[in-house]
Each structure stands twice: as C-alpha cells, then as structure tokens.
Amino acid sequence: MNKLELQKKANDVRKGIIEGVHAAKAGHPGGSLSSAEVFTYLYFEEMNIDPKNPKDPDRDRFVLSKGHTAPGLYSVLANRGYFPVEDLLTLRQIGSHLQGHPCLQHTPGVDMSSGSLGQGISAACGMALAAKLQKKDYRVYTLLGDGEIQEGQVWEASMFAAAKGLDNLVVIVDNNNLQIDGAIDEVNSPYPIDKKFEAFNFHVINVADGNDFDQLAAAFKEARETKGVPTAIIMKTVKGKGVSFMENQAGWHGKAPNDEQYAVAMEDLKKVEEELCQK
Numbered sequence: 183m184n185k186l187e188l189q190k191k192a193n194d195v196r197k198g199i200i201e202g203v204h205a206a207k208a209g210h211p212g213g214s215l216s217s218a219e220v221f222t223y224l225y226f227e228e229m230n231i232d233p234k235n236p237k238d239p240d241r242d243r244f245v246l247s248k249g250h251t252a253p254g255l256y257s258v259l260a261n262r263g264y265f266p267v268e269d270l271l272t273l274r275q276i277g278s279h280l281q282g283h284p285c286l287q288h289t290p291g292v293d294m295s296s297g298s299l300g301q302g303i304s305a306a307c308g309m310a311l312a313a314k315l316q317k318k319d320y321r322v323y324t325l326l327g328d329g330e331i332q333e334g335q336v337w338e339a340s341m342f343a344a345a346k347g348l349d350n351l352v353v354i355v356d357n358n359n360l361q362i363d364g365a366i367d368e369v370n371s372p373y374p375i376d377k378k379f380e381a382f383n384f385h386v387i388n389v390a391d392g393n394d395f396d397q398l399a400a401a402f403k404e405a406r407e408t409k410g411v412p413t414a415i416i417m418k419t420v421k422g423k424g425v426s427f428m429e430n431q432a433g434w435h436g437k438a439p440n441d442e443q444y445a446v447a448m449e450d451l452k453k454v455e456e457e458l459c460q461k
C-alpha cells in the first residue's frame with residue numbers, strides 16, 4: 183500500500199474513532215487520534231496478519247498497552263476487515279463486543295485484554311519469549327502512552343525483554359506529551375525517554391513525527407533489521423491529531439464530543455479526505 187493509500191486509511195480510522203466515541207458518549211479520542219498512523223501502518227503494512235484467520239498461531243501479535251485508546255484499535259480492526267465498520271457505533275453499549283478497553287474473548291483481532299496501565303508490555307514480553315521458546319518467527323508489537331511509562335512495571339518488563347534478548351519485540355511509545363492531568367513533564371516527567379530505554383539495553387529509534395508514514399516506515403524497517411536486543415520506537419505525535427479543536431488539548435484525553443462538536447470534527451476529517459482525493 184502506498185503512502186497516499188495509507189493516509190486515506192488513517193483518515194478513515196480517525197472517522198471511526200470520532201463516530202464511536204460520539205455514539206458512546208464516552209471514551210478516549212485524544213490518544214486514539216494521535217496513534218492513527220501507527221495503528222494504520224501496523225495493520226495495513228507491517229504486521230503478518232489475516233482478518234479471515236485472526237487466531238493464526240503464526241500471526242504477528244499486537245498489545246495495546248494503553249488500553250483506553252481502544253477506539254483507535256477498534257477502528258483499524260474494523261477498517262482492516264475483522265468485523266463490520268458499523269459495529270463501531272456500538273462502542274461501550276450493553277451487548278456490544280466493543281468494550282471500553284480491549285477484550286480478547288469478545289473482539290476478533292484483539293490479541294490481549296488490556297487497560298491497566300503498565301501491564302500490556304509485560305504480556306507482550308511473554309508473547310515474544312513464547313515465540314523464541316517455540317522457535318516461531320512471529321513478531322510482537324506493543325503501544326504505550328508516554329504517561330503510562332511513569333508506571334514501574336514498564337521498566338521491570340523492559341529489563342526482562344533485554345535480558346532475554348527479545349529482538350522480536352517492538353515497544354512503541356506514543357509521545358504526544360499529554361496525559362489526563364496535563365503535560366507529562368509537569369505531572370511526572372519521564373524525559374529523556376530514549377535514554378531510559380537505552381539504559382535498559384534497548385535499540386532506540388527516535389521518530390520526529392509519528393504522524394508521518396515515511397518516518398514510521400523507516401523506523402519499523404530498522405526495528406526489523408535489529409538483532410539481539412528489543413527495539414523501542416519513541417514517536418512524537420500530536421494528541422487529538424486531525425480534529426482542530428482537539429489537537430494538543432489535554433481535556434480531550436477522555437471526553438466525547440457533543441453533537442455540535444461531532445459535526446465540526448467530521449467536517450475537519452472530510453476536508454482531509456477531499457484534499458487526499460485530489461492528490
């Protein structure tokens with residue numbers, strides 16, 4: 183898939199995020215939107231997966247460690263064909279398979295139930311170690327929030343990943359610089375993030391713009407070529423990316439748009455779609 187096609191898919195993913203959170207009247211749009219490109223790149227380009235066979239034992243795995251951004255994961259899974267896009271409108275509703283956080287028992291394509299911050303990376307380490315022990319070639323990807331890495335368990339898992347030489351593990355940090363209470367450096371600074379992962383013996387790749395597909399493609403290529411140690415991709419992104427009034431606003435970490443805001447958001451994304459179609 184070329185860059186323009188990926189950009190169009192990412193915009194579709196964003197539309198699904200907004201539609202789902204608006205319908206639910208609850209959810210986490212900010213960090214879902216900042217991660218739209220990495221979700222899209224992983225599921226449409228990077229990972230070895232098959233929506234028709236979501237339990238393939240040889241598939242690549244993805245763990246959404248920052249599980250509250252489930253609207254983003256659900257939107258990319260729907261757009262990739264794991265379940266109907268129309269299901270996104272049932273987010274967080276009774277009887278829906280789309281719960282507020284990912285649940286592997288109910289949602290096709292979800293590899294790990296997650297949401298308790300700091301724990302997803304540990305599950306990803308276990309999956310990567312299992313691949314090594316079973317002499318399997320599948321790779322494991324996990325997405326963490328930059329506020330999430332304030333959790334101590336993240337660093338226990340990182341120490342384990344390096345000690346076991348899990349070069350089939352890619353830890354991605356969505357560095358949008360905002361968490362629920364404000365800027366991460368004002369709440370409890372994890373900076374410098376790259377030096378911390380280097381100290382835990384990771385190969386570290388800094389991505390200046392994690393909303394740019396060329397930079398993501400280069401990073402994941404480098405990660406795939408790295409042998410002997412796990413990789414951490416630290417990507418700078420814009421929280422609320424693509425929706426004018428949500429961008430770089432901590433208040434949109436966990437809040438649904440009302441009807442008027444929904445209309446503005448969808449108009450923003452429609453303009454992006456029109457611009458992409460003219461290229």
